[in-house]
Each structure stands twice: as structure tokens, then as C-alpha cells.
Amino acid sequence: MRSQFSYLLLAVLGLKSTIATYIDPAPLKNEHPGQIFSSSSGSTCCVDGVINTGNSTGRFADINGTSTYLAYPPGRNPKTNIAILYLTDIFGVQLVNNRVLADSLARAGYFVLMPDLFEGDPVPSSAMGGIPSTFNITQWRAVHTQEKVEAIIASSISSLRKQFGAKKIGAVGYCFGGKYVARFLAPGGGLDAGFTAHPSGVTTDEWAAVGGPLSIAFGTLDGSNTPAQRAAAEAIFTTKNLTFQTTLYSNAEHGFAVRTDLSIPQKKFAQESAYFQAVRWFDAWIK
Ligand SMILES: *[C@@H]1O[C@H](CO)[C@@H](O)[C@H](O)[C@H]1NC(C)=O
Numbered sequence: 001m002r003s004q005f006s007y008l009l010l011a012v013l014g015l016k017s018t019i020a021t022y023i024d025p026a027p028l029k030n031e032h033p034g035q036i037f038s039s040s041s042g043s044t045c046c047v048d049g050v051i052n053t054g055n056s057t058g059r060f061a062d063i064n065g066t067s068t069y070l071a072y073p074p075g076r077n078p079k080t081n082i083a084i085l086y087l088t089d090i091f092g093v094q095l096v097n098n099r100v101l102a103d104s105l106a107r108a109g110y111f112v113l114m115p116d117l118f119e120g121d122p123v124p125s126s127a128m129g130g131i132p133s134t135f136n137i138t139q140w141r142a143v144h145t146q147e148k149v150e151a152i153i154a155s156s157i158s159s160l161r162k163q164f165g166a167k168k169i170g171a172v173g174y175c176f177g178g179k180y181v182a183r184f185l186a187p188g189g190g191l192d193a194g195f196t197a198h199p200s201g202v203t204t205d206e207w208a209a210v211g212g213p214l215s216i217a218f219g220t221l222d223g224s225n226t227p228a229q230r231a232a233a234e235a236i237f238t239t240k241n242l243t244f245q246t247t248l249y250s251n252a253e254h255g256f257a258v259r260t261d262l263s264i265p266q267k268k269f270a271q272e273s274a275y276f277q278a279v280r281w282f283d284a285w286i287k
Pocket residue numbers: 053054055
């Protein structure tokens with residue numbers, strides 16, 4: 001009992017000392033511009049794996065004023081009543097990896113809706129591996145405020161319910177998008193379950209407000225989720241008796257679930273596993 005308590009205290013204290021180092025978006029210097037896996041070595045029951053020809057197969061539509069990428073589950077009358085809202089990293093719907101990953105989630109039986117959170121103005125993919133000096137990220141952040149991003153997400157959730165008849169909505173969020181999975185998984189946010197990989201800039205208050213089932217994939221090389229921050233989040237979820245799952249992948253950097261160096265076995269394993277982690281989470285809690 002006592003040791004559990006000191007662990008919790010340590011985690012919280014550890015967090016306090018590192019809280020000033022939260023960076024959103026996370027630094028990109030350890031990121032690999034990288035690929036997304038095209039087949040799975042895993043054999044999870046009933047998940048069809050991923051087809052990656054390098055091109056996405058969904059389509060863009062204007063959904064209540066926002067350019068939105070839609071990926072439908074296979075079948076002649078694809079169901080839209082069980083949906084995944086895909087909240088991207090700073091590279092947005094324009095990054096093919098995000099679209100291919102959305103297609104992959106659709107292949108697992110979900111209708112996937114991925115709004116353009118940045119209104120045609122994502123961070124350019126040339127910034128992977130390090131923001132170039134020619135790109136002013138401070139200015140970019142000032143344009144794409146939390147309020148604007150949240151208005152787009154709220155509109156997407158509303159459209160999913162009203163226009164597409166979604167009865168259950170899960171959300172995935174990678175990097176930047178992870179913060180918003182946490183925020184909209186608070187009671188009244190409109191989500192039924194959430195998954196995030198290497199979320200950036202999530203505060204302890206935001207973790208504490210989460211009410212729905214939440215799964216998180218962390219990587220050991222991700223500076224935006226330090227050991228103390230991960231432990232603090234887990235302590236909060238445990239204290240709340242939240243339905244949650246966290247995994248930690250070795251040799252996995254910020255961004256690994258969306259783009260990584262697939263020639264390195266641990267990174268390839270981490271990316272594939274994060275995909276299956278998300279699918280199994282939604283199979284359990286919203287299907
Ligand atoms: C992918 O799209 C490009 C054009 O955008 C096309 O040249 C290429 O053939 C496509 N590849 C596949 C496998 O469909």
C-alpha cells in the first residue's frame with residue numbers, strides 16, 4: 001500500500017519537474033520520414049491486415065465545410081454506424097501515410113473520417129526529421145489554434161452522428177491529434193473510446209478528465225512522453241479506475257505509428273503492433 005502510494009507520489013513529482021518541457025508539436029529531430037507497413041507479420045484474429053500500394057483508396061468530401069478524407073469498410077453496403085474519427089499529426093490529411101493508415105482501419109471494419117484539421121495548411125512533409133529554418137512553426141501554431149481545431153473536431157463528430165448515423169464513435173490520434181483524443185474523451189465530448197500513439201502536449205488535467213476507454217502506444221525514444229509523464233498518466237488512470245491500456249515500444253521514436261524506418265525490426269514491430277492495438281481496442285469497446 002505504502003509503496004504504491006510513494007510510486008504515485010514520485011510519478012506526480014516527476015511530472016511537475018518536467019512539465020515545463022512539454023513541447024507541442026514534439027521535436028521532430030528523432031523522426032524518420034519513413035514508411036508505413038504494407039503487410040503484417042502478426043496474426044490477430046479477424047484483422048485483415050493492411051494493403052499499402054503507396055496510394056490511398058478513400059476519397060475527399062466536403063463535410064459541413066471541412067475537407068475530409070473518408071475511408072469506407074469493405075462490402076457492398078459499407079456500414080457507417082461504427083466509426084473512427086482520425087485526428088492527424090501536424091502533417092495532416094495531405095500525408096499519404098495518414099490516409100493509408102485510415103484505409104487500413106477501414107479494412108478492419110470501421111468507417112473512418114479524417115478531417116483536415118489545418119484547413120489546407122499542414123506542416124510541410126519536408127519538415128520531417130527536423131523543422132527547417134524556412135518554416136516558422138510558431139507562426140503556424142498561432143494560426144491553427146486549439147479553438148479552431150476543436151471547432152473542426154466538434155463539427156466532424158456532429159456530422160458523424162447526424163449525417164452518417166454513427167451510433168458509436170472511436171477516435172485515433174497520432175502526435176498532435178492525441179491531445180484531442182484525450183480532450184474529446186472527457187464526458188460530453190462525444191467519443192465512445194479512444195486510441196493514441198505518441199500523443200504530444202497532453203497535460204495531466206487532460207488525462208484526468210478522460211472518461212471513456214483509452215489505449216495509448218508509447219515509444220521509448222519519444223521525448224514528448226518521458227518515463228515520469230507516462231507513469232503519471234498511468235497513476236491517474238489507475239486511481240480513476242479508468243478502462244485503459246498503455247504499451248511501451250522499445251527503439252520507437254515520436255511518430256513511429258505513422259512513419260518509421262521499417263528496415264529496423266523493433267520499429268517495424270512497434271508500428272504494426274500499434275495498428276493492431278488500436279483495432280483490438282475498438283473491437284472490444286465500440287464494435
Ligand atoms: C499511385 O498514384 C500515382 C499517381 O498519383 C500513379 O502514378 C501510380 O501508378 C499509383 N500507384 C498504384 C500502385 O496505384
